Amino acid sequence: DGGITQSPKYLFRKEGQNVTLSCEQNLNHDAMYWYRQDPGQGLRLIYYSQIVNDFQKGDIAEGYSVSREKKESFPLTVTSAQKNPTAFYLCASRQSNQPQHFGDGTRLSIL
Amino acid sequence: AQSVTQLGSHVSVSEGALVLLRCNYSSSVPPYLFWYVQYPNQGLQLLLKYTTGATLVKGINGFEAEFKKSETSFHLTKPSAHMSDAAEYFCAVSGGAGGTSYGKLTFGQGTILTVHP
Numbered sequence: 001d002g003g004i005t006q007s008p009k010y011l012f013r014k015e016g017q018n019v020t021l022s023c024e025q026n027l028n029h030d031a032m033y034w035y036r037q038d039p040g041q042g043l044r045l046i047y048y049s050q051i052v053n054d055f056q057k058g059d060i061a062e063g064y065s066v067s068r069e070k071k072e073s074f075p076l077t078v079t080s081a082q083k084n085p086t087a088f089y090l091c092a093s094r095q096s097n098q099p100q101h102f103g104d105g106t107r108l109s110i111l
Numbered sequence: 112a113q114s115v116t117q118l119g120s121h122v123s124v125s126e127g128a129l130v131l132l133r134c135n136y137s138s139s140v141p142p143y144l145f146w147y148v149q150y151p152n153q154g155l156q157l158l159l160k161y162t163t164g165a166t167l168v169k170g171i172n173g174f175e176a177e178f179k180k181s182e183t184s185f186h187l188t189k190p191s192a193h194m195s196d197a198a199e200y201f202c203a204v205s206g207g208a209g210g211t212s213y214g215k216l217t218f219g220q221g222t223i224l225t226v227h228p
Contacts, residue, residue: 004154033216035218040120040220042221043155043216048215090155092155099157099160103154105154107152
């Protein structure tokens with residue numbers, strides 16, 4: 001089945017450590033997105049990419065970085081500069097004027 | 112610029128009762144509007160969408176929503192709640208045709224629906 005795979009499902013980070021969240025899609029979608037979800041705040045856009053080798057900052061990009069070297073992959077790195085990284089991270093993809101499809105998320109916690 | 116306000120962070124209904132989840136939006140361009148549902152520790156699943164055309168849109172699981180431009184609203188309803196409807200619901204807006212938002216979604220804060228037996 002086509003879909004979006006996020007891994008790992010749970011991730012723990014030590015203070016001062018960078019961690020990378022994986023997002024892979026086999027839907028052949030051009031656009032991909034990363035959101036952060038905190039209780040009571042909905043989803044906030046971190047980064048998005050319309051095409052390979054191009055990406056733009058969303059509303060809360062500070063402390064995060066991304067790459068888009070392949071159409072199917074859009075990994076998110078949570079750097080040590082992100083002082084409050086504990087959250088649920090959701091990846092999504094989209095084609096043309098269709099709605100976004102979401103992965104099942106990665107829950108990041110601080111040790 | 113776009114924004115979404117969901118009225119009520121928690122809504123509780125009895126099984127079989129009407130479900131009404133409220134969503135108001137603001138958008139500088141004609142909007143596309145969406146409702147998503149999220150079950151615990153899962154991603155978001157699309158319930159329904161409004162782009163253009165008929166203002167009453169029907170979605171999965173018996174849900175529907177009506178786009179009211181004059182009220183800038185897109186409330187979600189279901190005539191009869193089922194226990195399996197218990198989840199968190201998100202309203203979202205993006206710029207429509209001719210907009211430059213590149214499909215970016217702006218989400219409301221979410222409404223947790225509880226269904227009592």
